[in-house]
Amino acid sequence: MKPAVVALALLGLTNACQNASAAEGYEISGQLRNAAAGTTLHLAELTSSQFVERGTAKVDAQGRFTFKGVLPVKEAVYQLKVDEPNQVLLVLDNKTHLTLAGDAKNLPASYSVKGSKDSQVMQELTQTLSASRSQMQQLVQRYNTLKQAGRTDSLPAIEARANAVQLGAARQAKAIIRRNATSVAAGFATLTFLSPDEDFAFADSIAAVQQKAQPASPFTQALAERLAPLRATAIGTEGPNIDLPTPAGKNLSLKSLRGKYVLVDFWASWCGPCRQENPNVVKAYNEFKDKGKGFTIYSVSLDQKKENWEQAIAADHLSWPNHVSDLKFWQSAGAAAYGVQAIPQSFLLDPQGKIIAKNLRGPALEAKLAEVLK
Known part of the structure; x- marks a missing residue:
């Protein structure tokens, strides 16, 4: 959020x-x-x-x-x-x-307001998210305290609780927006309080209502512009193909991996959150690569220097063979194809190449893979 x-x-x-x-x-x-x-x-x-x-x-x-x-x-x-x-x-x-x-x-x-329906909607949303933010702050403090004390066995439970708090807040916010879908506040909140790229179907449904109810609102225009590049990567659509060079210099096509479940993972050596998430990705790969129809990873780096890219692959033990990059930073052709504006970001493709999930992290990725790779 x-x-x-x-x-x-x-x-x-x-x-x-x-x-x-x-x-x-x-x-x-x-x-x-x-x-x-x-x-x-x-x-x-x-x-x-x-x-x-x-x-x-x-x-x-x-x-x-x-x-x-x-x-x-x-x-x-x-x-x-x-x-x-x-x-x-x-x-x-x-x-x-x-x-x-x-x-x-x-x-x-x-605070409370009277006399403006849109402002009352904004109040309901603000206070819903304020409550979840307070819970998250308490969980972060507890997480850091336990981590410093070396009690790492307790950390997964806190992570699970934090995920539940975030999901609960998102559900409440969406319910408020849905009840007030014709209001200016609904268009604004869909853009700012939620993540349209992570919940495209919901955001698209609100955008359709806003186009009719609030055609002159700047938020209607902004929401339409935000959703346009996301249509190519909506859940259920075929993931755009990427065909970029490997560290060895030979192009590797994403389509060549059809038949397996594929995590298209956008990252870079300079991206701290990406490097922090890499152990989770490595764990998922090692656990699921040989199960069911098989699982692999197609890593797209937004690096600029080949040596930094290669060193990070080795240092983080990214042992799968599917690493590609055109070394063009944010101008990466792969990032453009998937509308990537921030990293880490990932898309899970089924054996037919259709997108079935986005931005799964840690336990969420493992749970999804366990579900589809029975």
Whole structure:
């Protein structure tokens, strides 16, 4: 799950500017607990790549505040911020009149809004994900404590719990989005709170609703653009072929491995998370390579230097023979074919070359292989 504030800066959205009539305007009024008199609140609009401040308000001695004015766009996502840890997202237009209440020291988990259906959807999503993020932080702390104490036998249970928390949060978020699929907040949340490339079918279904319900929303446009390159690698489609050089200089085609289950694994020697995941991939390969119809790995490196690539293969004991790279970094033809924008990333293909799973890690990869290689 992506933290909203980080994800927002990466969206590349374009808001269509539209002047509001002089008679229109928005108003946000509210009251915050634990906010000292004179505390400045900031209201900022999400533009193409950042939040742009549109107004400020002072809290009075009773914690009350009011924002009022005319917005520069028809409808957009805004951030109301006390400070960095205490900020929330609202959906505003020039007819919005909403009230907000909460604890200034714990705003994301405590706030409530009235008067804006889209902002209420955003509140429900924010608090669902805030709860899961709190659980994850506790699990990470426990994991690190046990690891430092050498109690590695307890770590798999914590990893399993963390996976369950993430899956549960994703299910809850999807349920909220599905119930409110016609709202602007649904398009925004599908882009920022979920991962369209990991759940293409769900994101595509929301995009179809948004195209009809919110055709002018910048999030509808951004979601359509994000999904377009993912159609080639949706679950159930035939994985695009890759034909790149091995370390020996001879091209090896992905299609040549038909008949086995194949993990198409995108990685690089310079990628820390990739190197950390490699022991899990090695373990899965050694356990399943000779079972059922067979399992192998087709590793596509985004390295630039051949010597670094080869040294990492040896150091990480990547013993399967199917290693390819055109040494073109992010311009890799293989990465382009699969729409890869971050690594590690992987796709599991069945013996007919169809994609049956994506981005399986550790126990999840082993569980899937155990299921299909009976």
